[in-house]
Amino acid sequence: MIDIPAQKPLKQLSVLIIDGQALSHDVIKSALIELGVDQVKSAENAFFALRLCETNHFDMVIVAFDVKSDKDGFNLLEEMKIKGYVTKRTSVIFLSADTSTALVNCVVELQPTDFWVKPLDRLKVERRILHILQIKNKLHKLHYCIDKGEYSTAIYYAERQLQDPALAQYYPQINRLIGECLMHLFEFSEAEAFYKKLAESYDYAWVQTNIVRSLLKQDKTEEGMALADTLLERHDTRFTTYDALAEYYIDKEEYAKGYEVIKKATQLAPRNIERNRKSLTLARLNHDRMGQYQATQNMAKFAKNSIHDSPEFRLNVVRSAIDLAATLGEADANRLLARTDKDIERLEAEFGNAREMKDELSIIRARLCNVRSDKKQAEVIMKAHEDVRVTGSMEANLDKMKAFHELGMWEKSLEILDLLKDQIESDSFIGQVICEYLEQESKERRDIHYSPKELGDMASVHYKNKRYKPAFQLLKQAMQLSPANVNLAISQLKVLAILAEEVGLDEEQSTSMAECRELLRSQPLNPSQQTRYNEYIERIDKVKAA
Template sequence: MDLTNFKNKKVMVVDDFANVRRSIKAQLIDLGLVNVFEAYDGESATKILKEAKVDLILCDYNLGKGRDGARLLEEWRVRKMMQQSTIFVLITAETARDVVVSAMEFEPDDYLAKPFTMEVLANRLHRWFERRQVLLPLLVSLEKHDWAAVADASRQIIEEHPRYRSIAQKNYVEALFQLKQFTQAEHFLHGLLDKRFVSWAQTALHRIDLIQNKYESAETGFKEVLRKDPNLVEAYDYLAHSLQALDKEEEMQEWLEQAVQRAPKNIDRQRKLIRIAQRNLDYRRASQGLRDVLNMSTGTMHEHVGIFQEYIKNLQVEEQNTDNDQRKREITKEIASVNRRMNERYSADPNSRLFSKALTIRNSKDKLAAKTHEAVNELLAQTFEHVDEVIEDTAYFICETLYEAERESDADELVNKFKKKYQDYPDIVRRFDELQAEPVSMESRKQAKALNLKGIELYKNKNYEQAIPYFRSAMELSPRHPGIILNFVQSHMLRMKTDGIDEDEVNLCLEYMSRLKYLPEDHSQYERFVKLNANLKKIQ
């Protein structure tokens, strides 16, 4: 095969074994590609990529310690270190299904199995460079998120280059989705599916159901796709979305488990599974997932001090919710081990030090003892000193610790400080709002929510007398939640309209209302709080 047109292309071979690098390099040189660079790990490969415009990267999947080939590809793409003209090929001797599915989910340009002959390499080289030349206008438009241009480039490839029609069809549909041209996308997909079953096209069709809030139809459709093609991991994500919308969170966890088993390297999906396991109070499974994420993140762009903290926090909750003494002992050892690893890895980071101080306070048997009180004062002072450096996870853990130590006023002050710091990040502010309203366990929150909903149902039917005990029970589980407290007070006030004013009842309501003095003026319940409080004082 004539490869003279490619002789000036620059190729980088990444493999941790020198003899393998030399062998592949020799094959490339024999085929006429003379500009061949060698790298033995992620650092050396990244250095070459920064210094040279590489046209083709042949990267082994396993690179020893640190980042593997798939993680390198992920990092280079996220940090825009690779040009769109660069081809990335994963090379591996691995044949296990979970490895192959995981690797392909990172979307390398190709996957080359070891060992391979020079003839195979020559054929692939020709195919790789030809495909990149055809797809380059499409890839450049994708990088710019110019969806109209993506649609145009995709149509041109479909018409002029049948060999790459499938790639172009997928991108054409995605462009129509981004342009919100769902009817056109639906017609196009039906045209494909009328000829034969194509799993990605069927999945895309049910994505339209998802977008249009047709969750039952989407659920049925995604399950059928996965029955026919269980390795299409993206369909599990869409199915999980459907199930969550239908409040089928236990089933959602089961399907995400299947996805993670098939493609365990996807950290975002692992995190989704962790979150839903926590919502389902399955803290053991969440701990397993967090341990996997921590190990997978080591030496990659995903590694940060917050992962260590998140794992420790979940272990603590698991420990509180298990009756298994052996598991409790395992958790105690694991917390100590992870905390030690965090402090070794991030010894200069105040987040590590502050988190460890808070952890020590939480582990204190007597949280109201003088020694603990002194430790809390020290933690508070050091947190204010480093407030600009404190990340969300550390901040949240410290505030939780203060509430647990019955330092509500200090905790409120710190929460307000962090809400101001993160005021441009509504999701973070909302998280602190929820903590301030409910500084209790997730299990208590779920129980309080259920009781509150029962009370609301009775309240709507004007059964105030029956609603009040539900709100009271909810407050016992979540003493500072504004919605529950205001529901309780409003029910009492409406009952007193009928039965007459009771001074003790009014004072009781005012006592509960005093718990809400922390509410900021921009809180969704603030206006209701002010109005009810004023009415109570008038009655008083």
């Protein structure tokens, strides 16, 4: 049994208030003084709050979302948790006048002790603080053990406390901690039985979603999915259920399903950088260039002024924009690339003197030339980057690999991919999916030497010259690289309609026709696209009926 220090008396507690509004400080301070807590420090912004945390330990942190200037309260609280200034034993209260679903979902992920809506009332503040401190005092041993990773010991103390009728009002919090410990110990069967027993008395969202999680961890898929379907209908359980499903699909390497679910979770709580990182990785694996672009935009937006902030996020927006532009029609691509030019100019103005950044921006410039069909200028730029050493970030190396491939330097491209595969640790989610992605890239770049846009242009030339079979094969390759591209699917149906009328469709062509049909049924089409789709399907069906 570990040695657990005694909980501090009320008089010795240290509190930090972080808020840009003086009125909030006054209300909270007066409530704390009334309770006998006089060790209170204040900060009006994140910079001073972090400075105070470097030299002080705080038992309670009260942080507002709308702190002044630098970071918002969400980013600040996340950084304080990462740096260890806030632990399970710390009472954390989040303040906000904004109660939008997206913000509340994001804050809930950080697991504050309480969430207060502004404006504050002193008497209510006093009652809530007293209630929180009473709970923290009763659960001190449990929180200490969990902070130290002593989950079995935490369960021991929790089970003893559940036998004390005087602690009945704290039973929900104690039970929640027991469940967390069982999941940490991978005792999924015990966790399932535990949560199901709780469900007889409580209908809390965390009870229900953890039943799903424990069932799926044991591969009790039918029961777990049936309960998940029910919980997705509930507002209070939808978000956490999506997370449980995403975790399950990813564990099972069902990446397409995992991606669809994680996108929904990200829409409900868009600030989580790690979830956006997973979304980006899965988007690449599923050839979703638009999803890739949106994930990088989210990461750049929500990492700003946070502990995660880095120019790499902004570079990744530019890289994903170039990937997306290579799949778009000329007008849409030009609009996107015009915005990308401005992003690059800003990056060059801010960071262009740094050697590594200068090299990465240079390769981005080469890729821009490629997507604009200026191969000569791209070749001139890439002459300064001909070595295939793997240095810098994964994204920078992937960008260089793409630049080589787009110039027809396929051996260099594949050599970089092989070097990258040797460096990835596959024992994490990101590593596991990136390994899968690199394998996919290696295969596709050996088999397919052009971008979707280039393949579409080449197919158009064959079509105009009535070479329909080569046009079909090129469009099929383009669809392999961009499987959700509506315009490519319609173009392929157009070719298949002619082939059906002239010679009939073989098995490969019939399969492609069915895939295009399924995709276009599931996508919103504009009037022109819908008219063309209807025409080509009618022509194909007429041949089949004859």
